[in-house]
Amino acid sequence: TGGVTTIDPGYKNTGSCESAITFLNGEEGILRYRGYSIEDLAEKADFLEVAYLLIFGELPTKEQLDKFYADIKAESHVDEDVKKILDGFPKSAHPMGVLSSLTSALIAFNPSSVNVDSDEDMYKAIVKLLGKFPVLVAWALRKKNGQPLDYGDDNLGYVENILKMMFKKASSDYELNPTVVNALDKLLILHADHEQNCSTSTVRIVGSSHAGLFASISAGISALWGPLHGGANQAVLEMLEAIKEDGGDTKKYMAKAKDKEDPFRLMGFGHRVYKNFDPRARIIKKAADEVLSDLGVEDPILEIAKGLEKEALEDPYFVDRKLYPNVDFYSGIIYRAMGIPVEMFTVMFALGRLPGWIAQWKEMRARKEPIGRPRQVYIGETKRDFVDISNR
Ligand code: SDX
Numbered sequence: 001t002g003g004v005t006t007i008d009p010g011y012k013n014t015g016s017c018e019s020a021i022t023f024l025n026g027e028e029g030i031l032r033y034r035g036y037s038i039e040d041l042a043e044k045a046d047f048l049e050v051a052y053l054l055i056f057g058e059l060p061t062k063e064q065l066d067k068f069y070a071d072i073k074a075e076s077h078v079d080e081d082v083k084k085i086l087d088g089f090p091k092s093a094h095p096m097g098v099l100s101s102l103t104s105a106l107i108a109f110n111p112s113s114v115n116v117d118s119d120e121d122m123y124k125a126i127v128k129l130l131g132k133f134p135v136l137v138a139w140a141l142r143k144k145n146g147q148p149l150d151y152g153d154d155n156l157g158y159v160e161n162i163l164k165m166m167f168k169k170a171s172s173d174y175e176l177n178p179t180v181v182n183a184l185d186k187l188l189i190l191h192a193d194h195e196q197n198c199s200t201s202t203v204r205i206v207g208s209s210h211a212g213l214f215a216s217i218s219a220g221i222s223a224l225w226g227p228l229h230g231g232a233n234q235a236v237l238e239m240l241e242a243i244k245e246d247g248g249d250t251k252k253y254m255a256k257a258k259d260k261e262d263p264f265r266l267m268g269f270g271h272r273v274y275k276n277f278d279p280r281a282r283i284i285k286k287a288a289d290e291v292l293s294d295l296g297v298e299d300p301i302l303e304i305a306k307g308l309e310k311e312a313l314e315d316p317y318f319v320d321r322k323l324y325p326n327v328d329f330y331s332g333i334i335y336r337a338m339g340i341p342v343e344m345f346t347v348m349f350a351l352g353r354l355p356g357w358i359a360q361w362k363e364m365r366a367r368k369e370p371i372g373r374p375r376q377v378y379i380g381e382t383k384r385d386f387v388d389i390s391n392r
Contacts, residue, residue, distance in 0.1 A: 003375035012272070015196075017204070017369060021054060021359050022195045026273035031280065033193055034058070042283050047188040048072075048158045051355035054193050055126060055362060068127070073154050075124075076131035078139075079109040086143050095140040095347045096231075100221035102136045107214045114212035116365070125213045126358055134158075137351050138165035141344055159185045162351070167339065179294040180338050183287060184348075187331060190280040191349050193356025197272075199224040203357045204364045205372035213361055220357050221350050227267065230349040232328035233335075236268035237342050240301045243308070248300075250308045258317045268329030269312060275322035284330040288337075297337045305333060 008014045023032040031038040034053050041050055045059070052060040052068055060068060085105050089098055106128075107114060113125035139149045148170055152161035160181055168174040194200065203220035207213070224230035243253055257266040271278055292299055309325050312318040332345050340348060 004377060007377050010272075011201075016201060016372075017196065017364065018367075019195065019360065019363060020057070021363060022193045022356070024195050024273050026271070026275050029274055029276035029279045029282075031194070038190065038279055039283065042186050042189050045189065046157075046159070047185045047192070047352075050189045050192050051130065051358075054355045054359040069158060071123075071127040072131040072158070074131070075128040076135060076151075076154075078106070078132050078135045082106070082109065082136075083139070083149055086139055086149070089143065091144055091146065093143075094225075095137075095144060095344050096221060096225040096350070098140045098143065099136055099347055099350060100218045100225075102140070103133070103214055103221060104218040106132055106136075107212060110214070113214055116213060122213075122362060122365075126362070129214065129217065129358065130354065133354055134162045134351065135165060137347055138162065140347060141166050141341070144341070144343065157181075159188065177295075179291060183291045183334055183338065186287060187284070187334060187348065188352035190283060190327065191331075191352025191356075193353070193359060195273075196360075198226070198229045199353065200357060200360050203361050204369070207361045207364055208369055208372045210371075213358070216361055217354065217357055220353075224350055224353065225346060230328070230346045230353070232267050232326070233332045233345040233349060234342050236305075236328055237301070237332040237336065237345065239267045240304050240308075243304050244300060248304055248307075250304065250311055253308070254311055254315060258315075266308070266312060266318075266323070268325055269318070270321070270323040271326045274324060274326065277324045278326040280327040281325040281329055284327065284334065285325070288330045288333050291334050292337050295337050299333060299337060301336075302333050305330060 021034065023035070024030065033041060033050065034057055036045075036053070036059070041053075045053075048069055049060060049065055052058075052065060082102060082105055085102060086098065089101075110125075110128055112121065113128055116122040116125045135151065138152075142149055150165060150168055150170075152164040152168070154161075156164060156176075160176055163176065163180060163184060164174045196204075199220040202223035203216045206219040207216040227235040239253065243250055246252065253264070253266065256262045256264040257269075288302060291297075292302060309329070312323065312325075317323075328349075331349075332342065335345050335348055336342065
């Protein structure tokens with residue numbers, strides 16, 4: 001058989017590691033980072049505080065958080081030559097492809113971040129990544145919009161500065177809207193970690209070969225890009241737009257989602273672990289109403305989403321399979337109201353997930369996990385003799 005007798009496709013029933021970072025209970029819809037409930041953290045903490053908690057295991061004191069942010073700001077410069085790499089992309093390039101490429105390119109400009117055997121080297125690589133990644137995110141958007149590649153303002157908070165780098169116009173200063181800042185801060189917290197999901201498992205297995213942190217994160221970005229994973233938040237908006245174009249005919253899309261012959265799935269629904277409401281979806285749905293009304297945005301897409309959710313929650317096909325809205329179902333509606341283009345939605349997911357990926361990678365290396373190398377059940381040809389090309 002070539003090694004094992006049974007396999008577990010998609011690792012549906014396989015535990016890959018022990019971890020002390022995030023706790024999920026799929027039956028009850030519970031999510032905790034380092035023991036703190038996602039509801040508390042989304043309400044009471046800010047994103048950089050949660051990043052510190054995930055990576056170092058404890059909520060920081062004010063002094064610890066101030067030093068962490070100062071160290072990140074000190075490393076938030078991206079080598080000007082990286083702009084030449086960005087220049088090589090067509091404007092039509094998907095920002096996730098740009099982001100994974102530039103994250104990998106950062107290695108060439110930060111060679112010391114590859115071998116992080118000492119705590120000091122590890123810390124340096126972490127603050128470099130947390131400082132430079134938001135710049136790459138902003139540059140990916142500005143490249144798409146044909147705008148100058150800019151920096152923000154060191155006097156602003158971490159999330160405020162990200163928004164300024166993304167949206168600052170060359171001609172005028174960027175007006176920070178507290179509703180937008182708070183909404184993005186909350187969304188990034190809600191995306192910050194989710195135990196051994198596809199992209200985190202990717203970051204861990206790439207890091208298990210002792211590839212560097214930046215290389216492992218670049219691989220995680222590629223895994224997140226898929227529409228079955230983080231790419232779903234873009235696919236949800238495209239689906240809701242299609243339904244709107246179709247006259248709001250949700251029944252037709254529900255039927256497609258249930259038709260085994262049709263590869264279409266109801267994007268933003270279902271989850272490998274949650275067989276109940278995704279607690280993040282509950283918080284985001286509430287935030288969507290608040291943000292849109294604060295911004296005075298009327299978006300018919302939100303009403304279509306709510307209609308679709310109601311239908312699915314009453315449909316036996318979905319109820320039997322315990323398919324509920326997940327984190328990606330409502331998030332895009334808020335991103336859009338904030339002026340973020342749909343191609344950037346999954347980039348915003350990556351921005352939120354970065355501290356989780358870092359924390360999981362750091363834990364994997366600290367626990368000296370062995371290189372990931374599963375086996376298989378061989379189903380190919382039995383032994384056969386070589387045939388010279390003249391006889392084929
Ligand atoms: C994320 O893992 C994580 O934690 C991920 C994430 C994170 O924070 O990292 O939470 C982020 O990726 C959320 C999920 C975003 N993806 C989508 O919204 C895409 C649509 N969802 C599906 O593709 C699916 O639900 C998955 C990928 C999320 C989960 O797939 P599973 O666990 O492999 O489940 P499955 O494909 O075996 O489905 C079980 C049944 C099947 O029907 P039967 O064969 O039993 O008859 O449910 C059906 C599926 O056909 N099904 C769906 C469906 N999802 C599952 N049918 C219609 N629409 C859907 N969305």
